[in-house]
Amino acid sequence: MPMSSIRKEIDEALLAFVDRQRPGLLAIGDDLAPLLSALDVLLAGGKRLRPAFCYWGWRAAGGHEAQDGIVDAAASLELLQASALIHDDVMDSSDTRRGQPSVHRRLEAMARDADWPGAAAPFGEGAAVLLGDLCLSWSGEMYERSGLAADRLALGRPVYDLMRTEVMCGQYLDLLEGARGGGSVEAALRVVEYKSAKYTIERPLHLGAVLAGGDEAVVDALRGYGLPLGIAFQLRDDVLGVFGDPAETGKPAGDDLREGKRTVLIALTLERADAAQAALVERRLGDPALDAAGVAELREVIAGTGGLAACEAMIDRYAEQAGRALADAPIAPGARGALGELAVAATARQS
Amino acid sequence: MPMSSIRKEIDEALLAFVDRQRPGLLAIGDDLAPLLSALDVLLAGGKRLRPAFCYWGWRAAGGHEAQDGIVDAAASLELLQASALIHDDVMDSSDTRRGQPSVHRRLEAMARDADWPGAAAPFGEGAAVLLGDLCLSWSGEMYERSGLAADRLALGRPVYDLMRTEVMCGQYLDLLEGARGGGSVEAALRVVEYKSAKYTIERPLHLGAVLAGGDEAVVDALRGYGLPLGIAFQLRDDVLGVFGDPAETGKPAGDDLREGKRTVLIALTLERADAAQAALVERRLGDPALDAAGVAELREVIAGTGGLAACEAMIDRYAEQAGRALADAPIAPGARGALGELAVAATARQS
CATH class of the missing domain: 1.10.600.10 (Farnesyl Diphosphate Synthase)
Structure with missing residues (x-):
């Protein structure tokens, strides 16, 4: 399988997983939508290096090319990485990530644009800490549900x-x-x-x-x-x-x-x-x-x-x-x- | 099994898990010791409500009193709770938790006392975000390693x-x-x-x-x-x-x-x-x-x-x-x- 093809499969697995989580979140409340949007933007970027190395580690050890489970297990590393990036940007007060506003800045801007009485910056940071936690949980969940034996x-x-x-x-x-x-x-x-x-x-x-x-x-x-x-x-x-x-x-x-x-x-x-x-x-x-x-x-x-x-x-x-x-x-x-x-x-x- | 006895077993399981993680961390570096100390202090408090409800849910459904695995699986919820508390205190800028300085304040004080050139408050907050992430990971790890079938x-x-x-x-x-x-x-x-x-x-x-x-x-x-x-x-x-x-x-x-x-x-x-x-x-x-x-x-x-x-x-x-x-x-x-x-x-x- 050429490298561009595995990249595409990893992207699809990742998006499919997030799409499976979406209705559950929106059932808790419509107002969770901004968390999901922030994640969508973050996941649209990235080189998927960690999933690619995991997949080729599998192949190197004789794993079969066409086994579905490994793509999901490998793609779960991208959610772990999303968690690390979101938290890293909060810790470093970084304004940008992958050419876009960082997650905490995006959520801070939402609070500021809505002109809520509460302070926008702590809201953005708190929301980003929670979205990072969610991604960390979901990485484990995606691994366990990958379909591997x-x-x-x-x-x-x-x-x-x-x-x-x-x-x-x-x-x-x-x-x-x-x-x-x-x-x-x-x-x-x-x-x-x-x-x-x-x-x-x-x-x-x-x-x-x-x-x-x-x-x-x-x-x-x-x-x-x-x-x-x-x-x-x-x-x-x-x-x-x-x-x-x-x-x-x-x-x-x-x-x-x-x-x-x-x-x-x-x-x-x-x-x-x-x-x-x-x-x-x-x-x-x-x-x-x-x-x-x-x-x-x-x-x-x-x-x-x-x-x-x-x-x-x-x-x-x-x-x-x-x-x-x-x-x-x-x-x-x-x-x-x-x-x-x-x-x-x-x-x-x-x- | 009386309630005080299950509380004691949960405490022991929790401390034993953290003690098993300790050498691995210290092998990466001695300077990880303050993270472990902050966790020890936090885990010394708390009512273990979530593990207790998990254990009694097990018993209510006919689970056996003396099965070791359930105590570890239940105790893992206390690490999830530790993660939530550590991150919550960062988000709320809380100074205290369970009658002690909150984790981020404790690590901030360490940085201040050491008189490092870098700012102490962002160090404390960043370190607390990471310790919360570690506790979240470890909660899943403790569950999976609980010994249940x-x-x-x-x-x-x-x-x-x-x-x-x-x-x-x-x-x-x-x-x-x-x-x-x-x-x-x-x-x-x-x-x-x-x-x-x-x-x-x-x-x-x-x-x-x-x-x-x-x-x-x-x-x-x-x-x-x-x-x-x-x-x-x-x-x-x-x-x-x-x-x-x-x-x-x-x-x-x-x-x-x-x-x-x-x-x-x-x-x-x-x-x-x-x-x-x-x-x-x-x-x-x-x-x-x-x-x-x-x-x-x-x-x-x-x-x-x-x-x-x-x-x-x-x-x-x-x-x-x-x-x-x-x-x-x-x-x-x-x-x-x-x-x-x-x-x-x-x-x-x-x-």
């Missing part, structure tokens, strides 16, 4: 559980590094590993392989490919967050800088910065009012110190490690090509 | 799913009524039904009965008892939120008034208020700076209009309806007494 679902559950715990702990560590400030490359890499690499690539592959009944050799090989690829993916995302084209990233230029993210890119820059450069980074990073000139100044330091080049070299190193692991992996032949394509898509210089 | 777990899953969706939708409607202001008794009752009555009593009983393999007659009878009892429970909680003793409620006097909660008690008061009384309620309700004198003034209006008496009469009516349903229910004899005791505990004038 009960014994397969039972095999996958510990991986699913671990993945959720890991990503939430990784996000906490990310928050912690941001609050503590000035972390090392090592501390930033630990965040990348848990918040992103395992969650986005390693565990989805692992889950898919386990659901297919893959043996330890296949699972280990896929994880050996997934972890370094996931690190490369996040480092690429961090570079795009500073240097990327807003039309491609769906976020305003320099948003990661404004949010004060303590990325590996920033840690590599600070390792190489002289006192004046370091002072500039510490002063500007996390300034919510950072303008285009401030973004340009920070970009200059990140490139000028060699931080950017060091990060690009790390991306290449991790991507090569993933490539070698993939070449050696004892997996179904059809899957190798698809996983290679996904690796390119995940680490390309354009998002 | 796979076919029983499969029977219970749709009830669990429905319960989660209902409580999240009910919380959204609560937020919406607060933002829109000035709702009817009917609108406030809808919030009570979904946010509280179904979630706290009806669905836990329903879940327990279904897990025991209870037939439709038993399930319907328990739900017919659980819904009105749940409404009476929440109305009692609303009265205690205004008139209760802080030493009993674990919340400062008048906190519900300060938060501007649009409860049935407030709606009943506004129905009966003259123009001056209504203006006073609309002016003072939701004022975060409301002092003891302001609380006293609002209490006087709520009692003076007859809003309080009307609410007490509703509590009596719903509690009687629950009592009649319990008397007629075709349930296992040992369970009737325990469910009667739980009904008294849930609607008593002291919390």
Whole structure:
């Protein structure tokens, strides 16, 4: 099955699941419709990376191409991701996501437009916390109702559980590094590993392989490919967050800088910065009012110190490690090509 | 099994589950310890009402007294409740919970005491959102790992799913009524039904009965008892939120008034208020700076209009309806007494 086709099947499964939930919500009250609309807008975007890796983990371990259940089980990861994005945007006070207003801003705008007596911003944030909770619940529900056999679902559950715990702990560590400030490359890499690499690539592959009944050799090989690829993916995302084209990233230029993210890119820059450069980074990073000139100044330091080049070299190193692991992996032949394509898509210089 | 004994078993199951998760978190990083401590403090309090109703729903439907799995499945509802409380306190900016600082305030204080460069309040709130997410994930994990037979777990899953969706939708409607202001008794009752009555009593009983393999007659009878009892429970909680003793409620006097909660008690008061009384309620309700004198003034209006008496009469009516349903229910004899005791505990004038 070509990659574009599985993308389409995942989209259809996701929309069908949300459509099955819709009447139940509207039966509780018509006034739940804005929550559903906000979710529809969010789910219209996104690259479906996690479901794709789960599906190809399944295929790599010998899972059958045409089994319906795996598409639903894989697509459930997109609801988990929706939950993470909605909550992340509340925590970071992000205004945009996937080129649209973030969920909490959309619901805040609804309250403001309606001119209700209550404050609009806390309403938007509270509603977004609840919609994120709903997506988190629904991800588990979609997995359990995927139609895969009960014994397969039972095999996958510990991986699913671990993945959720890991990503939430990784996000906490990310928050912690941001609050503590000035972390090392090592501390930033630990965040990348848990918040992103395992969650986005390693565990989805692992889950898919386990659901297919893959043996330890296949699972280990896929994880050996997934972890370094996931690190490369996040480092690429961090570079795009500073240097990327807003039309491609769906976020305003320099948003990661404004949010004060303590990325590996920033840690590599600070390792190489002289006192004046370091002072500039510490002063500007996390300034919510950072303008285009401030973004340009920070970009200059990140490139000028060699931080950017060091990060690009790390991306290449991790991507090569993933490539070698993939070449050696004892997996179904059809899957190798698809996983290679996904690796390119995940680490390309354009998002 | 007497009620105090099941409470002890539920506590033990809950602590044992968290203790099994602990090493995994600390292996990711020592700096995850504060999240675990915040959870330990929260779980040390609470009445375990939802697990108790789930357990007695099981017994009512003929489930065996000594089956281990049901205690874990029931106790998992306390992790769902922990998630709801943590997120609720963030949304309401509540300072206290169960007589202790709320989770987000505790983590904010940690950041402030450590004198980190990042802002302490957003750190506390973000960390609490994540801990709530973790508890929500873990509630599902604890249910699935409870040890009940796979076919029983499969029977219970749709009830669990429905319960989660209902409580999240009910919380959204609560937020919406607060933002829109000035709702009817009917609108406030809808919030009570979904946010509280179904979630706290009806669905836990329903879940327990279904897990025991209870037939439709038993399930319907328990739900017919659980819904009105749940409404009476929440109305009692609303009265205690205004008139209760802080030493009993674990919340400062008048906190519900300060938060501007649009409860049935407030709606009943506004129905009966003259123009001056209504203006006073609309002016003072939701004022975060409301002092003891302001609380006293609002209490006087709520009692003076007859809003309080009307609410007490509703509590009596719903509690009687629950009592009649319990008397007629075709349930296992040992369970009737325990469910009667739980009904008294849930609607008593002291919390």
